[in-house]
Amino acid sequence: MTSVAVLRHAPLVRSVQSRALAVASSSSSVRTTSDVAIPSVSKNNQESRVLLGMSEQDLQQLALEFAKVQRQTTASFVVQRKVKEIQDFSHLPLAFRNELQEAGWSVGRSPIYKEVTAADGTVKLLIKLQDNRLVETVGIPVEDNKGSLRLTACVSSQVGCPLRCSFCATGKGGFSRNLKSHEIVEQVLAIEEIFKRRVTNVVFMGMGEPMLNMKEVLEAHRCLNKDIQIGQRMITISSVGVPNTIRKLASHKLQSTLAISLHAPNQKLREKIVPSAKSYPLDAIMKDCKDYFLQTSRRVSFEYTLLAGVNDAVEHAIELAELLHEWGPGSHVNLIPFNPIEGSEYQRPYKKSVLAFSAALESRKVTASVRQTRGLDASAACGQLRNEFQKIPLPGRSSRDVYELLSAVEQGKVDLIEAPDIELTKAMDREYG
């Protein structure tokens, strides 16, 4: 902050950006908008009028715009902690707080609807959003070999998911909408509050396909990195593959890990497990991953859910190793033994199959790790807990709809990245009626 004007409002900026601001769990009130001058902040924040997740620049602009209206200084304001409501900024002038509130601004926190703790300490939360939709987030505490504690937040990027991977509880629950960046950020803050310590790692592996909501995911990434001070290398963005998006993500040159959910070593099997794969052939994904590595120097990791008798044979491991070697060195595979979900056609693989698969990769110089299943007694699979409380699936789309949508994205007819505020559902409705 350089100008005098901005310095006058630095306390607002600092207080809103302090991670403690958002270390709160109760609902932020929804205020009605009034005719007070609308600050010239980014369109997205202007629409949602939520302070959480705003960039420093936008916060400065907000303070300046409001000051024009009421000409009050906020110099006496000190950093507050555990702010849930705008009125909790007790050191801001009351008139300023009222102005913000009357213009429809809120801190942007949602209540925790359900909290479940597993025996291993994993905590799964259901957060109830302003429109009453439920979204899952998971906190996973891990002690490493040196005894230091890591706390990973597994965050959702969409309410549900339209891609309907055949093994996934979230896909079975249907799709509602993309999350706003602050709705992603608040998941991390909710986990911090529950554990009363800082989140060290964030993985975008919860509900939804992050690449179908790239703008908000990137904005949340910025906030998590710059404002909440989580290192870029501690953030992983996962994707099952959406045409054109890996290249776009690479162009941002983030130092974060890209995790591609492969689940099969060849196109034919992949299409059975991941219906959306029809629109994005395996070779094209692998080429884009190679380009991602060349542009960012960050190794791409590959997620592979092991489904008993479907994709867990040693032959599949050999084929996978060949595929990864074909597209370049330095790949890492995360093997995920399937978590059983209600109504699924799939079974969890035997431990000996998992070990044989892993050994076959390692012997072909592909590094592999087997993900420990955390929180099995807390509905471990992504989307399971949400489905328990939302028995009626959200309106979903057929595999054909999804295939057509992704084809349209690939052909440039629908650009979910350049026009990210188009909700996926609306885009699909407009294209396919």
Ligand code: SF4
């Ligand atoms: S695995 Fe991921 S992309 Fe596939 S349906 Fe589930 S949330 Fe969506």
